[in-house]
Amino acid sequence: MGSALLEQWSKGTESITVVDPGQASVPGGARLVSDRAALDGERFDCIIVAVKPQMIDDIMPDYVGHIAPDGYVISIAAGYSSARLSATMGDAPVIRVMPNLPAAIGRGVSGIFASPAASETHLAHAQEFMARAGTTVTVDTEEQLDRVTAVAGSGPGYVFEIARAYVEVAMEHGFTEEQARDMVFGTMGGAIDMAAEPGALSLEELRNSVTSKGGTTAAGLNALNGDGGLTERLRATLQACYDRAVELR
Template sequence: MGSALLSQWVEGPEAITVVDPAGSDVPDGVTLVTDRAAIADRNFDLIVAAVKPQLIDDVLPDYAAHLAPEGYVLSIAAGYSASRLSKVMGNAPVIRTMPNLPAAIGRGVSGICPGPLATAAHTEHAEDFMRRAGTTITVDSEEKLDRVTAVAGSGPGYVFEIARAYAEAAMAQGFDEDEARKMVLGTIGGAVAMAGEPGAPSLEELRNSVTSKGGTTAAGLAALNGDGGLTTRLHDTLQAAYERAVELR
């Protein structure tokens, strides 16, 4: 996820340093450091915590001394609370954000939640910074951010899985993989773009506009969600993701 954001942030004017012991590829213009000793005497206006939540306690304390006096920490980690991170970073100002993977093409959706000691200026900076990777929604509690995580952070995973299953079903109808992918992604992309047009009807109205009485869509929809099973499954999906975020706090 860090690389996805980096691909957009690199277009801006800031000098960016990535610390990655594995030495992964970084875009031109970004400084890669594999050993923290290389930045021993440097301070940063912003430190982005982009490791897995389970690694924060081990990794982040080493960076507390590298935060500039007016700086803040921006965490993209799921669940891990801002107050816990602030303590780990020597009582630093923290803002949590929850991006999602289409940030890689500037089409992400990022929740933002100011944490302990974050000033209005920090929040404004975080909003501007995350807007470079797509749209943002600022929420006033971490509880809400963990729900953004369930809906949007993990969301591309659900969408890719739904598209994969849809394509698999298309292949069972006799199409090859390329044909199935073209039809499924074209259909999803076209429908989503139509629903996103300014002044578009509600999602329910749009669904109804495809559904001729006694026709093929009605037959398909009855099988898809006639018993409400899909709706229940999606409620369960978001709840499970939210509960996992709570476990990671």
């Protein structure tokens, strides 16, 4: 996820340093070091935590001395709370963000939550930084950020899995994978873009406009969600994701 964001962040004017022991290169002219020791006492206005939440306790305390006096910490980690991260980082102000993977093409959706110690300046910087990667939604509570994770942070995973299953089943109707992908991506993308047009009909109206009484779409929709099973499955999906974020706090 950090690499996807870096693609967009590096279009700005800041000097960006990436510490990653496993990367051979990074995009956009950012400086890459493989070992924190190479920073040799340098201080940064903003330190971005982009490792797994389970690794933060081991890795991040070593960075406390690298935060500039008015600096702050952005975390993209799921779950791991701002209070816990601030304690881990020498009581530094923390802003948590929850991006999603289409940030790699500038079409991400990012939730932003500023903990009380973060200043207006920190928040404005984080908002501008994340806006380079797509849409931002600033939320008032950390609880809401964990719900952004359930809806949007993990959302591309749901979408990719739904599209994968759609392609798989389309191929069972005799199409090549290329044909199936073209039809599924075109249908999903076209339908969503149409729904997102300014002044578009509601989703119910759009669905109904495809659905002739007694026709083919009605038969398909009845199999898809006639018993509410799809809605229930999505409800369980978001709840399971949120619950996991809570476990990671």
